Amino acid sequence: MKKDILSFTLSELAEVLNAFSLPKYRAAQVYRWLHKEGVSSFAEMTDISLAHRELLNDNFVIFTCVIEKKLISEYDSTVKYLFRLNDGEFVETVVMKYKYGYSVCVSSQVGCRMGCKFCASTLSGVVRNLYPSEILSQVYTAERDIGERISHIVMMGMGEPLDNYDNVMRFLSLITDENGKNISMRHISLSTCGIVPKINELAQKDLQLPLSVSLHAPNNTLRSAMMPVNRKWPVEELIKACKQYTSVTSRRISFEYALVAGQNDTPACAAELASLLKGMLCHINLIPVNEVKETGFKRSSQDNVQRFSDILAKKGFAVTVRRRMGSDINAACGQLRRKTQTEGIKEKS
Numbered sequence: 001m002k003k004d005i006l007s008f009t010l011s012e013l014a015e016v017l018n019a020f021s022l023p024k025y026r027a028a029q030v031y032r033w034l035h036k037e038g039v040s041s042f043a044e045m046t047d048i049s050l051a052h053r054e055l056l057n058d059n060f061v062i063f064t065c066v067i068e069k070k071l072i073s074e075y076d077s078t079v080k081y082l083f084r085l086n087d088g089e090f091v092e093t094v095v096m097k098y099k100y101g102y103s104v105c106v107s108s109q110v111g112c113r114m115g116c117k118f119c120a121s122t123l124s125g126v127v128r129n130l131y132p133s134e135i136l137s138q139v140y141t142a143e144r145d146i147g148e149r150i151s152h153i154v155m156m157g158m159g160e161p162l163d164n165y166d167n168v169m170r171f172l173s174l175i176t177d178e179n180g181k182n183i184s185m186r187h188i189s190l191s192t193c194g195i196v197p198k199i200n201e202l203a204q205k206d207l208q209l210p211l212s213v214s215l216h217a218p219n220n221t222l223r224s225a226m227m228p229v230n231r232k233w234p235v236e237e238l239i240k241a242c243k244q245y246t247s248v249t250s251r252r253i254s255f256e257y258a259l260v261a262g263q264n265d266t267p268a269c270a271a272e273l274a275s276l277l278k279g280m281l282c283h284i285n286l287i288p289v290n291e292v293k294e295t296g297f298k299r300s301s302q303d304n305v306q307r308f309s310d311i312l313a314k315k316g317f318a319v320t321v322r323r324r325m326g327s328d329i330n331a332a333c334g335q336l337r338r339k340t341q342t343e344g345i346k347e348k349s
C-alpha cells in the first residue's frame with residue numbers, strides 16, 4: 001500500500017526517504033512542496049529529478065481534497081467547499097474573511113458519532129476519522145483556491161476533534177511547523193462537545209491552543225437532552241476540566257451556547273449559566289441555532305437572544321452573539337454533505 005506522505009513530520013519523511021536512498025536535502029525539498037506550496041501531485045515538484053518523482057509516485061500518495069462543490073455567500077463572501085477525498089467520501093470546509101485575515105473552518109471526521117440533537121453532521125453517524133493529511137489538505141486546497149494566505153484555523157467543521165485525538169494532534173503539529181505553513185497555535189482554535197479525559201490530556205500538553213467548549217445548556221437535564229455526550233461526562237466534570245485547562249494553560253475558554261427557542265434561552269437559563277461559570281476566565285459565544293430541517297430545533301427570537309446576552313453581560317461576562325456567516329449557503333456544518341447524500345446531487349465515486 002502506498003504511504004500517506006502528507007502525514008509525516010519532516011524528520012519522519014527524512015527517515016522513510018532515506019530507506020529509498022534519497023538524501024536528506026531531498027526530504028526537505030519534498031516537504032516544502034507538500035507543506036509550503038500545498039501541491040497535490042508529485043509532478044508539480046519541478047526541482048526533484050524525474051527518477052525521484054517516479055519513485056515517490058510509486059510508493060507514496062498525497063491525500064488531496066478535490067472541489068466537488070463550491071458555494072460563495074452573496075452576503076459576506078464566505079466560501080463553503082464540499083471536498084471529495086481519495087476514497088470518495090465528502091467533507092465540508094468553510095473559508096471566512098475577517099478584518100484580521102482569512103480563517104478556515106476544517107472538518108476532523110467524515111460525519112460524527114456524538115449525536116448532538118441540533119447538529120446536521122451527526123445525523124447519519126460517523127463514517128471514519130480523517131487522517132492528518134486530509135485535515136491539512138482542506139487548508140492547502142482552500143488556500144490555493146482563494147489565492148490568499150490563510151492565517152487562522154478553527155476546528156469547528158464536521159466531526160468531534162477530540163474523538164480523533166491522535167490525528168488532530170499530528171495535524172496541529174504539522175500546520176504550526178515553521179517548515180510548513182507555520183500558522184501560530186494561538187491562531188487556531190479547537191472546539192469540543194466535551195470529551196473530558198481528552199480535554200485533560202490536551203491541558204497537560206500546554207500547547208497555547210485556544211479551546212472552545214460547546215456547552216449549550218447550564219444543567220444536566222437540559223444538556224443531556226441536547227447532547228448525549230453529557231450522560232457520560234456531565235456538566236460538573238466538564239466545568240472542572242475547563243477550569244483545569246485554564247489553570248494549566250492560562251488561556252480563557254470560549255463557551256459556545258446555541259440558543260434554541262423555548263428550550264435553553266430563558267432568563268432562568270441565563271442566570272443558571274452565569275452562576276455555573278462564575279469566576280471563570282472565559283468568553284461566552286451565543287449562537288442563534290441554525291435550523292436544520294431534520295432536527296426541528298427553532299432559533300430564538302432576536303429579542304430573546306438580546307435578553308440572554310444582556311443578563312450575562314450585566315453579570316460581567318464577556319459575551320458575543322455570533323454573526324451568521326454564509327447563512328445562504330448552508331454554512332452550518334454538515335448541511336451541505338447531508339444535502340448531497342439525501343438529494344444525490346452527485347453519486348459518490
Ligand code: SAH
Nearest residue numbers: 118119156159160191192193214256289290
Ligand atoms: N464537535 C465539535 C465541533 C463541531 S461543531 C463541537 O461539538 O464543538 C461546531 C459548533 O457548532 C459546536 O459548538 C456545535 O455545537 C455547533 N453546532 C452544531 N450544529 C449547530 C446548529 N444547527 N446551530 C448552531 N450551532 C450548531
